[in-house]
Amino acid sequence: MSIVNKPGAISTWYLPGILSGLWLTLKYMIRNLFDKKKMPTLNYPEEVYQYGPRFKGNHILTVKKDGSIRCTACMLCATNCPAQCISIVAAESADQRVEKYPIKYEIDILRCVFCGYCEEACPVDAVRMGPEWQTAGLNGSSFSYDIQHLAYRPQLKGGILSRVDDEERHKFGI
Amino acid sequence: MPKVKLNGKEIEVKPGTMLIDAFKQAGEDIAHYCYHPGLPTAGVCRLCMVEIEGNPRMQIACNTVVTEGMSARNNSDKVKEAVRWGLNFHLINHPLDCPICDQAGECGLQDQYMKFGKYTPEMSEQKVKKRKVVSLGERVVLDSERCILCSRCVRFTSEITKTNELGIFNRGDHAEIGTFEDKPLNNNYSMNTVDICPVGALTSKDFRFRQRVWYLKDASSICTGCSTGCKIRVYYNEEGLFRIKPEHNPEVNGYWMCDKGRDIYKHVNPEARLQEARWGQVGNWQVKDIAEALREAGEAIRASVRDSHHSKVALVLTGQQTLEELTAAVKFFLSDLNSRDIYHWINNPEEMEKFDGLLFRGDRNPNTKGLLSLLASEKVSATWAQLEGKLNSHEIETLMVVGPEDPGVFPDLAAKLKLFAKAKRLVWLSSARVAAVDQVTTATWQIPLKSFFEKDGTLVNAQGRKQTLRKIATLIPAAVSVDQAVAVMSGREKAVPMGKFELNWKKTNFFVGERGSL
Numbered sequence: 001m002s003i004v005n006k007p008g009a010i011s012t013w014y015l016p017g018i019l020s021g022l023w024l025t026l027k028y029m030i031r032n033l034f035d036k037k038k039m040p041t042l043n044y045p046e047e048v049y050q051y052g053p054r055f056k057g058n059h060i061l062t063v064k065k066d067g068s069i070r071c072t073a074c075m076l077c078a079t080n081c082p083a084q085c086i087s088i089v090a091a092e093s094a095d096q097r098v099e100k101y102p103i104k105y106e107i108d109i110l111r112c113v114f115c116g117y118c119e120e121a122c123p124v125d126a127v128r129m130g131p132e133w134q135t136a137g138l139n140g141s142s143f144s145y146d147i148q149h150l151a152y153r154p155q156l157k158g159g160i161l162s163r164v165d166d167e168e169r170h171k172f173g174i
Numbered sequence: 175m176p177k178v179k180l181n182g183k184e185i186e187v188k189p190g191t192m193l194i195d196a197f198k199q200a201g202e203d204i205a206h207y208c209y210h211p212g213l214p215t216a217g218v219c220r221l222c223m224v225e226i227e228g229n230p231r232m233q234i235a236c237n238t239v240v241t242e243g244m245s246a247r248n249n250s251d252k253v254k255e256a257v258r259w260g261l262n263f264h265l266i267n268h269p270l271d272c273p274i275c276d277q278a279g280e281c282g283l284q285d286q287y288m289k290f291g292k293y294t295p296e297m298s299e300q301k302v303k304k305r306k307v308v309s310l311g312e313r314v315v316l317d318s319e320r321c322i323l324c325s326r327c328v329r330f331t332s333e334i335t336k337t338n339e340l341g342i343f344n345r346g347d348h349a350e351i352g353t354f355e356d357k358p359l360n361n362n363y364s365m366n367t368v369d370i371c372p373v374g375a376l377t378s379k380d381f382r383f384r385q386r387v388w389y390l391k392d393a394s395s396i397c398t399g400c401s402t403g404c405k406i407r408v409y410y411n412e413e414g415l416f417r418i419k420p421e422h423n424p425e426v427n428g429y430w431m432c433d434k435g436r437d438i439y440k441h442v443n444p445e446a447r448l449q450e451a452r453w454g455q456v457g458n459w460q461v462k463d464i465a466e467a468l469r470e471a472g473e474a475i476r477a478s479v480r481d482s483h484h485s486k487v488a489l490v491l492t493g494q495q496t497l498e499e500l501t502a503a504v505k506f507f508l509s510d511l512n513s514r515d516i517y518h519w520i521n522n523p524e525e526m527e528k529f530d531g532l533l534f535r536g537d538r539n540p541n542t543k544g545l546l547s548l549l550a551s552e553k554v555s556a557t558w559a560q561l562e563g564k565l566n567s568h569e570i571e572t573l574m575v576v577g578p579e580d581p582g583v584f585p586d587l588a589a590k591l592k593l594f595a596k597a598k599r600l601v602w603l604s605s606a607r608v609a610a611v612d613q614v615t616t617a618t619w620q621i622p623l624k625s626f627f628e629k630d631g632t633l634v635n636a637q638g639r640k641q642t643l644r645k646i647a648t649l650i651p652a653a654v655s656v657d658q659a660v661a662v663m664s665g666r667e668k669a670v671p672m673g674k675f676e677l678n679w680k681k682t683n684f685f686v687g688e689r690g691s692l
């Protein structure tokens with residue numbers, strides 16, 4: 001439990017407030033000048049902070065064993081997304097075992113709030129939030145992630161395998 | 175009138191009522207799959223179990239006629255347990271397809287599981303695999319794994335259309351729906367089987383995978399596909415219209431509608447529509463502000479009357495518009511222009527009287543009766559031959575045509591346009607974008623009209639019933655109704671009233687538990 005000290009009348013005065021703020025800045029400036037190692041800020045982009053591998057950043061669309069996309073275009077993620085930034089167009093697949101798949105799957109990453117609801121909604125582990133978090137781009141269009149980017153960008157090294165395997169599911173008769 | 179007591183509620187029903195209808199009348203929830211009010215009873219799903227007082231065993235409500243003083247209940251633990259087990263058995267072989275199943279969201283299994291099921295499945299055997307994605311015909315796809323063998327579709331083809339395409343083949347848990355020797359299911363009512371199928375076993379090829387049902391808003395309307403005027407439900411969102419289903423109207427269509435009527439959304443969607451007013455002729459078209467185009471066109475029509483002391487104008491009407499619109503156009507000619515040159519464009523004279531005995535009529539205009547009675551009451555008797563004569567002798571200076579909403583049902587469109595082009599000026603009002611109109615060789619105004627989806631009005635169907643059409647949303651901002659157009663053309667109004675801007679159909683999750691309830 002935190003104890004809050006109600007500010008007294010003195011805190012509403014102008015000069016004490018300003019001076020104490022300046023003093024704080026000055027204190028850290030002097031400390032950083034003499035002890036650079038303790039400085040908490042990083043010189044991004046030369047130095048990059050390493051988040052844990054479970055960090056929930058940029059989306060990944062997983063793939064099946066044959067490398068095709070796992071998503072079944074059920075649109076549960078798009079329905080669940082509070083930012084409404086996922087747009088999917090479904091189509092009939094030529095593959096007899098697949099039936100429905102997305103011909104378009106786009107995430108407008110600038111609208112995404114990284115809540116992770118899409119990942120949670122997906123019944124087949126087709127969309128995941130990966131550890132990447134740097135989303136630089138040259139213009140607006142580079143923030144609209146399509147299937148090519150979400151599933152097969154070079155960083156994924158050929159795609160991430162989904163945990164839900166239809167073949168196995170069918171083998172167990174469910 | 176027998177009095178019955180259902181779950182303790184006392185109600186009075188008509189003699190001969192089935193117990194399940196009595197339950198519905200009393201407003202009591204009752205589980206069911208195979209029962210459909212428009213079909214004969216089958217009693218195969220065993221879900222509508224009730225306990226009848228004085229009867230040691232439970233009975234099915236859909237095949238029990240109520241008797242005086244009967245007391246039944248379906249909220250006892252015994253019944254609930256029976257329904258839960260019934261559902262459990264129905265779902266033994268049902269695949270885990272909901273994510274890719276078009277029915278999800280309006281599925282009888284999902285709904286009733288949430289209402290009456292909520293059990294933990296105890297089945298450890300493997301599921302029986304059956305055929306998936308079987309094309310049954312031009313419009314219907316079958317997935318036999320999802321079928322629960324309620325036999326509604328079979329009863330529909332045997333009792334309603336009497337075409338008997340569908341049947342149940344094999345026995346036990348290998349039983350499945352199919353057509354004999356894989357003959358296609360292509361009758362004009364085939365899509366009703368998709369509607370009545372309580373699960374996703376039968377789906378529509380046209381609608382498959384285009385939208386999830388919870389993204390669709392729905393509204394009631396009247397089918398304009400033919401002069402029967404079935405009551406329909408239109409499903410739409412900001413991306414356009416996606417499908418049409420029948421709504422119950424005992425006086426006109428019962429529970430059904432035909433497959434041709436289900437296509438009428440296609441000529442309402444923006445891509446098939448005339449988007450803005452245009453002026454010009456072949457090879458040289460100019461986009462105009464709608465009010466300006468209407469003022470110019472009206473000026474041209476009135477000038478033709480003023481300059482020549484006898485009528486050099488003519489009006490061509492089709493049975494595709496509402497009574498209010500047609501009346502406005504006729505009044506414009508009769509009183510403002512003092513002309514009786516009003517003609518009825520009959521699109522398919524040979525088929526006009528045809529009727530297939532169920533719903534579909536050869537007269538593919540929703541308001542022919544309305545137009546005919548209007549012309550008769552105004553004593554307009556001009557014949558088409560007269561118009562042809564006048565056009566061929568270049569007597570007509572300005573011709574106003576209130577064209578078709580659905581150009582697909584006007585096989586003579588191109589030929590008629592050649593005829594109309596013989597007038598010096600043409601005022602063409604139509605909601606559809608017609609390629610042939612862009613080829614006319616005479617000075618033409620093209621005025622975009624509203625479709626049935628976007629306006630209020632009255633349609634008179636083949637039985638002479640007046641049916642009210644309600645505006646649902648606006649698709650084309652520039653489009654006007656004929657009465658709005660005529661008001662500007664006659665000079666009574668200066669501009670077209672701005673429509674209200676609606677946002678109520680933005681694509682979001684419109685999910686409602688009621689949707690698709692059996």
Ligand code: SF4
Binds near residue numbers: 116117
């Ligand atoms: S993380 Fe949240 S906001 Fe971003 S796409 Fe997923 S559901 Fe939408």
Ligand code: SF4
Binds near residue numbers: 070074122124
């Ligand atoms: S990513 Fe998952 S939830 Fe989203 S459409 Fe694909 S399968 Fe459905």
Ligand code: SF4
Binds near residue numbers: 268271
């Ligand atoms: S029929 Fe119903 S329960 Fe079966 S897969 Fe389709 S939506 Fe799910």
Ligand code: SF4
Binds near residue numbers: 324327328370376
């Ligand atoms: S296909 Fe549908 S309507 Fe026909 S028997 Fe199966 S579940 Fe019933």
Ligand code: FES
Binds near residue numbers: 217
């Ligand atoms: S047995 Fe009564 S509804 Fe199926």
